[in-house]
Amino acid sequence: MYEFTAPFQTPSGSPIRELFRYLSEPGMISFAGGYPASDLFDVEGLASAQERAYQASSRCLQYGPTDGLPELKNELLALMGRRGVLCAPEQLLVTTGSQQGLDLLLRILVAPGDVVMTEQPAYPATLQAMKLQQASIVTVPVDGDGLDVGKLASLLASGVVGRPKLLYTVPTFANPTGATLTRERRIELLKLAVKYRFLVVEDDPYGDLRFKGDTIPSILALTNEVEGSRDWVVHFASLSKIVAPGLRVGWTIAPVEIARRCVIAKQTVDLCSSPWTQATAAEYLADGALERHLPRITAMYRRKCDALCSELRSQLGDAVKFHQPEGGMFVWTRAEEIDASQLLMRAIENKVMFVPGKAFFADKLDPSALRLSFAAPNVEEIVEGVKRLKRAYDELLAAGISAV
Template structure:
């Protein structure tokens, strides 16, 4: 009946959000969405910041600058400096979550048919955004140390990958694999971006959630060590995972010419992100509350990650393979010989849920993979959830055996 645009004639929704209807099921334990733990929100600190913000109610209730409140930008520029990246105000744009930053960037950089590189497996919302922008998505494999830069270099040199516009990566505690790109690979990736003139899109929502190992500088911070690299890095970050997603505060750091165009694109989307929550975030950061509260979050996530990984080893023994991350929210696992699509309904029936790995693949999906998030459930729920997952796996294997005999 309606003459929709080509990307929206047969659109696919988020495969993760389609699972959320099961969260209302009584007693459900969720390893699915990457939700931060609600009981770890700094309610007292945010209430204090909200009270200070409300001292200027007119500012909270009025439209604000499209690129963000100056006081919030100042606090975020200081935060980025502490993370090792010195940025100018004209390079920063405040967005309604970092996902909006990606959407704006794709609008200003990609024409239909342009080649966009992504690590594989990759964050599904990024794949969704690239498809809606009608990009040609080309994948690069990852291993336990992140995106395989040697494979990328070989494909670029041979012409198998020609004229990419950008490469999307989550180099620190990747979603979904939890892997962290090594320093050597980061520098090599930056050199490739300069050589082949493609934009590195660095998504960094989890970098502050390190609970083991040594801190790793962002690609943006390392860009100063590779001549010309800073011109080819766009960096996204957010307060969603470390403070509260309900604030919807994210930011983009990009070369000024890219940032300016993203600001213009944002003017046509929402005019400005919410000044009220921007003001709350500014006061929260100014008080030093993020640095004071982060250790509580990371210590809790360390315990949760250990509980999940220890439980998987104990319950599944040699039936599962996974990488134990040093931070973030996710464990990426494989269960060879088990059909994960068949496991999911059995898991739901056992009141535990996860995300099948195929949601994270642009092509050639791994049918034995799955993503487990340890952030939202507590330690006792994690242990019980692993036991339920084991029960579901046993039922799935029994059904597979029976089917093979029939």
């Protein structure tokens, strides 16, 4: 009846958001969504920041510049400076969450059929955005140290895929694997980007959530060590995981010619991100509230991550394999003998949820993989949730339903 464009003729929604209908069930424990813990929101600090911001009420209620309020951009530039990155204001664009930054970048760079690369497994919304842009997606595997840069180098050298427009990665506490790309691999990735002339798209929403180990500079910060590489990096960041997703404040740092075109693309999308929440975020950052509050978040996430990993070992033992992350929000798990989608159905019956791994693959699915997020539930819920997961696992084995 309706003549939809090709990408929307048979679209598929987010496999994670499709699980949200189960959240309202009484007693449900969720390891599914990548939600930060609501009880860790700095409610008082944000309320105070909003009160100060609203003293300039007309500024909060009026349209703002497409590239972001100057006061917020100044605070974000200062924040990036503390992260080892110096950039000019015209290189930074405020977005409505970092996901909008990816959407804008794909709009200005990727035509139907263009080759784009992504680590695999990868964030499902990234795969969804690439598919809707009708890109040709080429995947690169990951291991416990993040993107396998050696395999990427071999793939590029073979010439099989042609020249990719970009490569997307979450190098620090990746979603979904929790893995962190080593410093050495980051340097090699930058060298490959310069050699083969493709953009490294670095998505960094979790970098501040480190609770163990030593900090590794972002890929963008390491461009100082590889000549010519700054021209080949686009960096996304966000306040969603470290302050509150309801602010919808993200930002893109890119070469000027890319940033300028993203601003024009954003004009057709939403004109500007909400000045009210931008002003609130600017006041919050200017007050130093983020630096004061982050230790509370990371300390609690450490407790939660330790509890989840301890319970997985205690309850499921050798039945599951996983890498314990040093930060972030996720534990990537494989249950060798089980189809995770079948396990999910049993788990929901036992009032516990997770995301089956197939949601994170563009190809070569791993049916035994599942993502567990420890951020939102409290420690007691994590302990009980793993017990319920073990019960679901045992029921599935007893029913003779195997994976693979």
